[in-house]
Amino acid sequence: MKGLKNIIYMSLALGMLLYSVPQLNIGEGFTLPTVAGVVWICFALLVIAAHLHELLGVDEETRQDLVRVKRMKRWQNEQKIQGKKLLGLRK
Template sequence: MLKGTRNIVGMALALGMMLYAVPRLDFGGGWTLASVFGAGWIAFALLVIAAHLHELLGVEEETKRELLKIKRIKKWRLEQSLQGRRSLLQIKK
């Protein structure tokens, strides 16, 4: 699946669960176990929706690109270092 498709499906499922479950949750009795569970469940569902929306909007794309650049540079430096050591070993032989 495409990158965005997975996030759209996940967000749609979470929104569907909320639309189905929120009217059925009991909040009228004060701080009961059922109301605390309902509040926690809604908070978790909103967190899932926010995570999918965050990924869809590409908020961290620039950071990911910068980290990829850094990893490539580190890999290149390591290769250069290993090649330099290899050439030193060949000279000593």
């Protein structure tokens, strides 16, 4: 389901980009409409790249490493708490 959402949003951004590029005033020199058009195109490409990055699963390995680290920290905290309980019972 997550991949489908990314495909839909990326397709919408790509369609929006393909529709709007011919209508933008680019190439008339360094004017405000040209700068706005270039910024808009860059933003649309950034959105498309972000969805493509998520679809390709580039961060999957990093995400799994973070899950392992969180599990280890949780286990260490549990061991510390159990150790304190044991020390409290011995006194």
